[in-house]
Amino acid sequence: MNFNLTEEQELVRAGVREFCQKYVEPLAEKVDEEAYFPMETVKKLTEQEWTGIPYPAEYGGAGADYLTYIIVVEELSRACATTGFTLECHTSLASYPLYKFGTEEQKQKYLVPLCKGEMLGSFALTEPGAGTDAGAASTTAVLDGDEYVLNGSKMFISNSPVAGVFIIIAMTDKSKGTKGLSAFIVPGGTPGLKVGEHLNKMGIRGSVTAEVVMKDCRIPKENLLGNEGQGFKIAMMTLDGGRIGIAAQALGIAQAALDESIQYSKERVQFGKPISSFQAIQWMIANMATDVQAARFLTYHAAWCYDQGLPYSKEAAMAKLFASETAARQTNRAIQIHGGIGFIKGHKVERLYRDAKITEIYEGTSEVMRMVISGNLLR
Amino acid sequence: MLNIIACFKWVVDEADVKIDAKSRALLMERVGYKISDYDRNAIEEAVRLQEQHGGNVVAATVGPSTAKQCLKDALSRGPERADFINDPSFVDLEPEQTAAILATAIKAKEEYDLIICGEGSSDLYAQQVGPALAERLGIPCATCVNKLTLAESKKEIIAERKLDDGMEVVSMPLPALVTVLPDINTPRIPTLKQVLGAAKKPVDNITLNDLGQTYKPCLQTTGILAATMERRRLKFGADEKNILVIIGALLKEGVIA
Structure with a gap:
């Protein structure tokens, strides 16, 4: 059994601590008080190559281990939980499904810019009527020719007001319950996709959280992530x-x-x-x-x-x-x-x-x- | 093209040192180590000059064999390779010993235009290694440098020195040595790829055997105790009469003469 971190993990921790002292701590109060999203810090996270830590270099990541990523989230959150969570949501919720289930083309198109920090990612599962009970989702995706048409609304979606791409879970076959759910890649700015107001939260107040509404939101068929029915x-x-x-x-x-x-x-x-x-x-x-x-x-x-x-x-x-x-x-x-x-x-x-x-x-x-x-x- | 050597020291992180309140002994069981603060400026300045003018940066350190951890830290900050001059006996070296060891190693294996050291180390702050190293190498030296520019001829370095009574700008023919102050730059935080790439950079392991000589200390440390600040708890009024009382107290304590 070995409780020692590697030299690299220790160096990363020291680097994040210095980073926090310089850039994160001084902003933390404003982030909380004004519910201010620290975009300038996100840019700096990108410069430090911390936006795709556990993903391979061929997809724009750093190719480090998950523990290194965990240490970065821990140290950022120690200074400002909003900043730590913003990176967590981006890395674990948006990038991971692309890395694990994306086709090579999807990875090149979406995972690479996410890992390089050229855009932030968001993940939309929760709905007003479907929290823990994900199978109760009412957002639908219907195949129409070469396109899926998404309709419905997602609630409490972190990073959504600043996201360049969304992973959205929607029902393709209601009769199958959770096995009728599918995952879709929806680029930010797609017509029919609307992000609501930044919700006024009790904590992590700078983290931008909003409702995401889809009204006849059309995406190409190839934006299905994995197979139909794999969403859950x-x-x-x-x-x-x-x-x-x-x-x-x-x-x-x-x-x-x-x-x-x-x-x-x-x-x-x-x-x-x-x-x-x-x-x-x-x-x-x-x-x-x-x-x-x-x-x-x-x-x-x-x-x-x-x-x-x-x-x-x-x-x-x-x-x-x-x-x-x-x-x-x-x-x-x-x-x-x-x-x-x-x-x-x-x-x-x-x-x-x-x-x-x-x-x-x-x-x-x-x-x-x-x-x-x-x-x-x-x- | 500049060949630069950045010297650094691996020191105890002073933030981790605890004090035993009764004996005033320093408790070092759980201390971490770091690159001495101003030496990070030295490495940063070397890398900055290299980025501007091309060339090579070697990070050089003298220390015990157990200080190996310092190498990845230093190399993640930009140098291409490191000289790790080590021996189990290289613990608590005097500045003169460190300078002599560095001089032997540098003479034996390095070609250089510029050597950059921190003005002083975070632990001892003796400010001796840089000037003593320059003396042993027979090259000019400028201390207290807070700005460094390579002359157009590329044969001289122009150093701005921050002194107590003003600024002094000196020009020195290369090769030369400078010791830098923290104002000179802001060291970068290594990126993740720089940290992960550090292990792949070459390290020259130079042992006492390779140096071919011994280095005797001149000083003997008889003890180290934490400094204390004792409060006298004297109270004074704010009126005219009390000013004289205050002055009397300050004279008595030797604060003023």
Whole structure:
């Protein structure tokens, strides 16, 4: 067993930390306060070649392993969860299905510019009436000559207002339930595709999330991703990998909560001594650090399974479940350690607390994670 | 075309050093290492000049054999190859020893037009290695450089030196050595492909045996303790009379004379 990261992974981590100090941390408050999408940071992520980390160089990626990508998401999220998630959504949700199921032509046309950071990607599965119950999707795709015609609406679609390409899941045969779902590549700006207003969220406020409406949206037949009826499988496999990314995001948030708590407890003086000298605080810090470390091991292990070509669905679900609940619990704890000041807008722990919540919901709720885990165990 | 050697030191990351409150001892069990801060500027400047004028950049370091991790870090920042001058005994070297080791290795195997060092290291900040190396190589040296330009003739380097009492611009015939300040540039963060490509770049492993001589220290470190800041907790009023009291206290503490 080897717990050491490679020299390259360590160097990437050091590089991302420096990057965050220079470009991400200084913007994080504005991103949250003004729900500001940090496009300038996205451009810089591209310059660092972090927009296609786990995909091969022939498709414009860096050809690194998944764990390296996970470390980048973790460190970005530690500084700004919006930035970490924007990269996660782009890499795991939009690029992965193209990489795994795309034809060579589709990869050259869409995956290459995504990996090179020439455009951002978005993934549209959720609908107003179909969240966890993906089979209830009402968006339809009907073949009409050489084109598919898409109609319906998708909800809470991350990156959608800035996306150059969408992976959209739509029903091609309602009678087959989830087996009637198919995946489509829809370029941004396709006539009939409309992206709504940026939704006003509780956390990750800079991440642009909107409704995507398709009204007689026509795309060429060759934009079907995989085969008809494969949409549910494509979506579930995409979310499996994405969950490791969300675990990394949650891990970054939880680590930041711990960092802030350690620093503050050593500085804050009450009854003539730093509050870190009180056992109540010491125990909170000990519990936080232990949870964060456990979340890190689960997350890195899931990424390692992915890299080794081992099954990782259960491991990804465990990592996401534990890391997201750790983030929610420990950001709460961090505010407790900070007391009143932690409750004030503009303080980092207050932002972390709000940013943590979504990690328990998107890309599969905690309840779905428990279903996935138990489903794997009780087969 | 310029052949440039950028020298760097692999140092303890000072952010990781903890202090034992009672004994003031430095606790180093969990420290990480990094390229000394100003040496990153040295490497960046070498790569910048090479991009502008063509040529080669070699990153050179002296350290214990265990410092191998520094090589990928340095090479990911742009140099084509590295000289890793190492021996298990090369720990806590004095600046004079480091300069002598570098000089022997450089004389034996490198052709160069310019050597760039950081002004001082993040750990000792003795500011000695650069000038001592230049002296041993018999080449001109400019310290405290915050701007570097290659003259049109390509035979001289023009260095702007930031001194306490003003700026000085000097021109030196090549080959020459400069030590640089952090203002000279902003080191790039290596891209992912640069990090992944570093392992493929050649490293010349130069051992004490290859150098053919020994390097004795002149100093003996008898102990290292963390600095402390003691507060006197004196309180003064803000009126005229109290100014004299303040001055008296400052005189007594030796802050003013």
